[in-house]
Amino acid sequence: MASIKLYGVAASRSFRNIWMLKELGLAFDHDPIAFNDPALKAPPYTDVNPNGRIPFIVVDGMPLFESLAINLYLAEKFGSSVAGANVEERGQISQWTLWGATSVETDLGNWAYHTMFLPEAERKPEVAKQSLENIKKPLAILDGELAKREYLVGNRFTVADLNVAAVCYRALGLDMPDKPHFKAWLAKCWARPAALEARRARGDKV
Ligand SMILES: N[C@@H](CCC(=O)N[C@@H](CS)C(=O)NCC(=O)O)C(=O)O
Known part of the structure; x- marks a missing residue:
């Protein structure tokens, strides 16, 4: 059995890795x-x-940082259908993971900071507004892709879905009637038992 130790409170990006570890049914120590x-x-x-x-x-004994890279590694190392089945799928999984990190994460994070997390006096409504505006295009692209297929890669839930849904966690609180395919996919990913466990670990009442 592998020795696995995850570092980081669940109410942080660490919950992405808790989701993956639970998805793979792996036992792990947690600091x-x-x-x-x-x-x-x-x-x-x-x-x-x-x-x-x-x-x-x-x-x-092998250390690794970057939450999304950790998930790609765990999927490969411990197998299962969440990993890419061939080099084409692995390419698409990398594509979606990097897309999530570069096209969505910063703006969605800024929106959440300036609407929820920062003390009210430090919130900038103009940053929240602009961030929300910025994520409309990438989320519309995701919605369009998910209108054509149920999951991002290979017609099954993979680490591509996990990583992008994890990056889009804050979008669970956004009302987006114009993006029904994205909304349904996001809700489905986050309804998985491992995802619910990860949310409970960070204190979400789900
Ligand atoms: N791209 C990195 C970001 C890591 C990151 O910024 N983590 C935050 C918590 S979610 C942190 O440790 N912040 C403390 C700091 O930057 O000093 C990842 O996805 O792992």
Whole structure:
């Protein structure tokens, strides 16, 4: 059995990896260090992740950071239908993962920060408005693709769906009647038992 230790409180991007670990049915140790814990910026943590950020993971002695890369690795290492079945599927899985990270994550995060997370005095309505405007186009593209197929790659749930749905977590709270295929896909991904476990780990009442 592999030795797996995940670092990072569940109420952070670490919950993406908790979802994947649960999806794969893997047992793991968990150090729930918080993103604002000063210990994260010093050894021994920086010996494993020099960025001083969470999440990171150590699998059989091999350290890895970047939440979405960790999920790609876990899917490959531990097999199952969530991994790409061939090099074409692996290419498409990388494509969607990088697309999520570059086309959606920053704007959706800024929208959430400036509508929910920052203290009210620090929220900038113009940033929230512009961020929401920016994500309309990529989410419309996703909606269009999901009108043609049930899942992003290979007609089954894969790590591509997991990574993009995880990046789109905050969109669960957005009302988007003009993007029905995206909404239905997002709800379906997040209704998976492993996804619900990950949300409960971060305190969501689901
Ligand atoms: N692209 C990285 C982002 C990592 C990241 O920024 N993590 C946040 C928590 S969700 C963090 O550790 N913030 C603390 C800091 O930046 O000092 C990933 O997906 O893992």
